[in-house]
Amino acid sequence: MAGSRFNLSIVIPVWNGWNLTEACLRSLAAHTPGDRFQVVLADNGSTDQTPTAAPALGQALFPGRFVHHRLPENLGFAKGCNAGAHASSAAHLLFLNNDTTVTENWLPPLLDALRADPRLAGVTPLLLFPDDRTVRADRVQHLGIACAGDMDFRHLYEYFPRTHPAVARRRRLNVVTAAALLLPAPLFHAHGGFFEGFVNGMEDVDLCLRIARRGGHFSVIPESVVRHHTHGTQGRFDHESANLSLLRTRCRDAAEDLPDLVLADGFEPGFTPWLDLMVRLPRPRTAELDARHRDADEPALRDLIEAEPLWDTGYHALVRLLENQNRTQEAASVAYLRSLLCPGLDAFRDCERILRRTNTLPLADHYARLLEHARRRMADPAALARKARALSRDAHPAVRRALTAFLDGTAE
Structure with missing residues (x-):
């Protein structure tokens, strides 16, 4: 925003899960150099140690650049993110789940991609599952979200090895996740932010489709890598059916792009x-x-x-x-x-x-x-x-x- 000393606000919605939040904050401090960004922790009425531990750690890691935006109760993902965005003061917003950890040089490729292509509405990093020695370790968690017929949304190439050539490609996408989403703050606010009728699901799909309806598109930048532990919030899927029903009502014109995306990569x-x-x-x-x-x-x-x-x-x-x-x-x-x-x-x-x-x-x-x-x-x-x-x-x-x-x- 005009007059702000920050170019970027990293908005992290949280509800409890301090161990995840702490790891996320420490990874940001370790791998995000410079002082042109602020971190806004949108605390959805956490009842664990988050309210007491977060302010101290945040100020220690990001002195003068950390905001603990405490909400009175758990208002959910959409309201928490919107409140965090309104508490920020930067030209760009980066929504980041608290169950993520960033890696070395994760941010410059995202900012460079957004600056290089004015047609891009937003970008996300390549999200990988954590290196936890399970079958999913170091494999793709998010490389974009594709739409099949009847509004069937699915993660593109989930569980692919990160070394596969399809993972290294940038592609035009209508929908990406908000687990790690960078976009201009004016664009986010112009579209009314995340629709608050959803309850912890489909908020990102809805926002992206509204932006795509006006000609915007998104891309995953594979040079930027963030690890995503996934489903770190309790009750993440409790409202899945109602959220999908609401999405179908709001976004009936969602374009089917899965067939063309997979055909371009040699699949069918x-x-x-x-x-x-x-x-x-x-x-x-x-x-x-x-x-x-x-x-x-x-x-x-x-x-x-x-x-x-x-x-x-x-x-x-x-x-x-x-x-x-x-x-x-x-x-x-x-x-x-x-x-x-x-x-x-x-x-x-x-x-x-x-x-x-x-x-x-x-x-x-x-x-x-x-x-x-x-x-x-x-x-x-x-x-x-x-x-x-x-x-x-x-x-x-x-x-x-x-x-x-x-x-x-x-x-x-």
């Missing part, structure tokens, strides 16, 4: 046998990999599924190889990753069976429910066919081809 839309949309390798590429690497050993299979994370046959072969060597825990990890990237009956069956062998019973039960859900839908092929024909009427050509294959009984 497809459908599971129970008619859920998925992203997959084109069949010729799958057939080529199947033929050339039929007898691949473990190192080769691991390298191949890193390079081709949607190659279902490779996961299947590696799971069998590990099981044959009684490496059940490793087989469970590979099977789980396969189920996320290549969902199918065989993948779900493998997960349930191997997870029971490792005594991971809650997750095994989850896959049993997924299998039951899929079987119930597949038990009525006439209903699936009617749905497929309805979906194909106004579908993207690539989606229509996948639906035709489904109706012909040739879908994988």
Whole structure:
């Protein structure tokens, strides 16, 4: 803003979770040099140590540049962010979840990208899962949000390895997450900020779609990396159904962009046998990999599924190889990753069976429910066919081809 000594306000909405907030603040102090930014902690009535610990730590880390904006109660994400934005005094706003930690040189690429392209409404960093030694470690959490038919929003290439070429590409997007979103403060305020009718979900999608409706677009800047622990707030999905219903009412004209985005990266839309949309390798590429690497050993299979994370046959072969060597825990990890990237009956069956062998019973039960859900839908092929024909009427050509294959009984 005019007259402000700050170029950037980093707004962090919080409700409890001091251990996450502390780690976030310390990472900001370690990896954000200079004094042209302020940190605004929008405290949604926290009842843990946040109200007492945050002011002291904030002033120690960011002397004269830290605002503890205390709200009387938990007003939710939208109201908390809006209050934090109004308490700030900079030309740019960067909304940052408290369950994130930034990395070295994370901020300059974001600011440079926004300055270099006046058509950009906002940018986000590449968000990776934390390096926590689990199957998701150092993999993509957010590379943009894509819209499929019927307003089906999903994270683009979630769980891809960060080394995949598609992760390094910048692309034009209609929607990105607000877990780490940089945009000009006047633009945010001109659109009324986050709509406060949502309850901890879809606020970012709604804002981006309103900006896109007026010609704005967004991009993920992969040179900037932030780690996101995800779902650090209690009750994060308690209002998911109501939020989606509200979004459908407010943003009926959301443009379908998932097919074009995945086609540009050499993938294609497809459908599971129970008619859920998925992203997959084109069949010729799958057939080529199947033929050339039929007898691949473990190192080769691991390298191949890193390079081709949607190659279902490779996961299947590696799971069998590990099981044959009684490496059940490793087989469970590979099977789980396969189920996320290549969902199918065989993948779900493998997960349930191997997870029971490792005594991971809650997750095994989850896959049993997924299998039951899929079987119930597949038990009525006439209903699936009617749905497929309805979906194909106004579908993207690539989606229509996948639906035709489904109706012909040739879908994988």
